[in-house]
Amino acid sequence: MNANKALWEKGDFTRLAATMRESGDELIAGLDVRPGMDVLDLGCGDGTTAVPSARRGAKVRGVDIASNLVAAGQARARAEGLTNLCFQEGDAASLDVIADQSVDLVVSIFGAMFAPRPFDVAREMVRVTRPGGRIVMGNWIPGDPTLVASILKISAAYTPPPPEGFISPVTWGVEANVRERFGAAGVAAERIQCERATYTFRYPGAPAAFLGLFRDYYGPTMNAFEAAERDGRRADLQAELEQLFESQNRGDADRTEIPAAYLKVTVST
């Protein structure tokens, strides 16, 4: 069993993705995506960034390890009549189906960071990108007090320890690791740029209801609730997360709006 694939097929990330569309659109609007460009969206989910790239006329391929999310992306592309957008199953750490130097822009927003073997992931992203192209990653930052880094940290405290050798996805949110991984893939230091940026979650309901989406549909949080249930600590986890969601909400009691910080990485090839 591939635990990485099972984790993301377990829930239904489309339910969370629906609250992230505006930030996805904004991010793509800032990347100068042009008609005819070859774009690879890695860990694309149901296309939060792949769809707006395709709307701009790029030829977009979304790759994701979860078959349910690939199907959801295909349905969105069909519904919008985007014939320049395709989705397929694949692993960010081994992109065998994608030729060397065949892509102008690799986008991976909270996607490739979740693949095991981060050095292989960096090498594959560099391999498929043309000289003069770009790789843009969004990575949650370990220890950051905003929403997703905190959810992952709290969830980990209720979940059994990962197997020996497991490298935490949020290590991609540390600039030194990013530089080491892309450096090992042959990228010169001056071609790697890291900055803090913000993604905003918008949900038309109370923060506690928004938390319900994470509890019921987001693999890492689902696992934490299952483990907490076994340990008789479910109410503690619920309370800790409710406090987090309430304190992060910049909307009001009936409308959740939560900004979350991430590390935006831009690599010029």
Ligand SMILES: C[S@@+](CC[C@H](N)C(=O)[O-])C[C@H]1O[C@@H](n2cnc3c(N)ncnc32)[C@H](O)[C@@H]1O
């Ligand atoms: C937090 S979601 C983000 C999805 C999408 N990028 C977005 O912004 O909505 C993480 C995504 O990474 C995918 N993923 C996790 N591990 C992967 C891997 N090894 N290769 C490709 N995709 C992966 C998951 O299936 C999931 O769709």
